[in-house]
Amino acid sequence: MKTNVAVFFGGRSVEHEISVISALQAINAFNAEKYNVIPIYITKQGRWFTGDALLDISNFKDMKGLEEKCEEVFMRPEYGDYNLYKAQTGMFSKRNPVAAEIHVVIPVLHGTNGEDGIFEGVLETIGIPYAGCNTLSSANGMDKITMKMILRESGIPVVDYVWFTDKQWLSQRDEIIGKIESRLGYPVIVKPANLGSSVGIGKASDRESLIAKVNEAERFSQRLIVEHMIEDLKEINCSVLGDADEHQSSVCEEPVKSGDFLSYDDKYVGGGMQSSEKRIPADLPEDMSEKIRHMAGETFRVLSCHGVSRVDVMVDKKDNAVYVNEINTIPGSLSYYLWEESGISFDQLMDRLVQLALKRKRESDRKTFTYDRNIFALGGGAKGAKGGMKGMKGMKLPRKSN
Numbered sequence: 001m002k003t004n005v006a007v008f009f010g011g012r013s014v015e016h017e018i019s020v021i022s023a024l025q026a027i028n029a030f031n032a033e034k035y036n037v038i039p040i041y042i043t044k045q046g047r048w049f050t051g052d053a054l055l056d057i058s059n060f061k062d063m064k065g066l067e068e069k070c071e072e073v074f075m076r077p078e079y080g081d082y083n084l085y086k087a088q089t090g091m092f093s094k095r096n097p098v099a100a101e102i103h104v105v106i107p108v109l110h111g112t113n114g115e116d117g118i119f120e121g122v123l124e125t126i127g128i129p130y131a132g133c134n135t136l137s138s139a140n141g142m143d144k145i146t147m148k149m150i151l152r153e154s155g156i157p158v159v160d161y162v163w164f165t166d167k168q169w170l171s172q173r174d175e176i177i178g179k180i181e182s183r184l185g186y187p188v189i190v191k192p193a194n195l196g197s198s199v200g201i202g203k204a205s206d207r208e209s210l211i212a213k214v215n216e217a218e219r220f221s222q223r224l225i226v227e228h229m230i231e232d233l234k235e236i237n238c239s240v241l242g243d244a245d246e247h248q249s250s251v252c253e254e255p256v257k258s259g260d261f262l263s264y265d266d267k268y269v270g271g272g273m274q275s276s277e278k279r280i281p282a283d284l285p286e287d288m289s290e291k292i293r294h295m296a297g298e299t300f301r302v303l304s305c306h307g308v309s310r311v312d313v314m315v316d317k318k319d320n321a322v323y324v325n326e327i328n329t330i331p332g333s334l335s336y337y338l339w340e341e342s343g344i345s346f347d348q349l350m351d352r353l354v355q356l357a358l359k360r361k362r363e364s365d366r367k368t369f370t371y372d373r374n375i376f377a378l379g380g381g382a383k384g385a386k387g388g389m390k391g392m393k394g395m396k397l398p399r400k401s402n
Contacts, residue, residue: 013111192221239335
């Protein structure tokens with residue numbers, strides 16, 4: 001019997017198009033003898049569609065036409081219901097309302113509303129096995145501020161930073177600028193706290209450009225971070241596969257950037273992360289490579305990650321100091337090209353992700369989440385409740401106002 005794997009992609013995110021590319025790459029990598037792959041596309045408006053038309057990337061040029069070729073679907077937020085339902089069955093229709101039964105979910109949703117724990121929370125509510133980080137680790141990994149706090153507390157080096165909200169920027173601008181200038185100096189890198197793919201990121205070399213870059217970044221996020229910029233910089237990426245307790249790190253890569261940092265165009269114009277210019281393996285001394293691979297694994301571990309992630313680090317060529325820049329819990333192209341260079345083919349990577357999802361589900365099901373008893377039916381009442389159930393007698397509940 002084949003395993004039905006639903007691959008979710010698209011989503012309400014500025015990284016929507018990158019998600020489509022990554023997902024179609026992953027879908028094409030599955031072993032068709034072992035898996036039935038169900039593509040589920042989430043539009044920029046949040047509607048879900050499935051159908052074979054989603055497998056042809058050229059169809060995404062005409063979104064209205066694509067939706068007409070597909071079936072709109074949804075899942076019920078009921079624990080244990082793994083069915084994908086048809087949204088339109090007709091009042092008197094006798095056709096089966098179930099579009100498919102799903103066994104495992106592979107989220108390939110980059111950025112907000114997908115990689116940040118929101119979608120993972122939906123899956124956990126349903127209780128369906130899924131690959132990748134859970135709600136907590138997704139949220140912590142997506143938010144650059146929270147991530148750096150956890151890493152710093154865990155002894156993993158990150159560059160100095162100042163963070164604030166968009167409302168603080170409006171009401172305390174001079175104070176924030178003073179803190180940035182005294183603590184970090186120039187140049188700095190300005191970032192939205194919870195976006196990826198280099199969206200909204202900019203370099204500021206003086207106060208005027210700082211104000212402009214923060215104003216740009218706050219268009220995308222309520223939380224903002226300004227970081228010390230390493231001027232003589234080498235950027236290195238390393239992927240990690242497994243779970244927090246048992247994982248392995250890939251070979252390292254050195255992306256080739258066109259400016260001071262990797263831009264959106266550097267990463268994606270031309271076909272995605274796998275086709276952007278890079279050196280694999282990175283041109284590093286063996287001890288430096290091992291240090292980065294270990295640091296990537298530790299980042300994955302302390303953030304309680306799962307599935308496949310990519311950890312991006314920065315090497316200050318002035319003194320060879322290494323700092324973790326960020327983690328991508330659903331990396332572009334699922335970092336398959338790094339695993340191919342590490343001896344794991346793309347189809348094997350997808351197989352590992354399915355097996356990791358099923359393993360986590362088995363382990364989760366062994367934990368206790370509730371007691372199979374009804375305290376309201378106990379004669380003596382609930383322990384700790386004043387007077388037990390007897391103390392509840394005569395107690396009036398507040399009336400619902402009209």
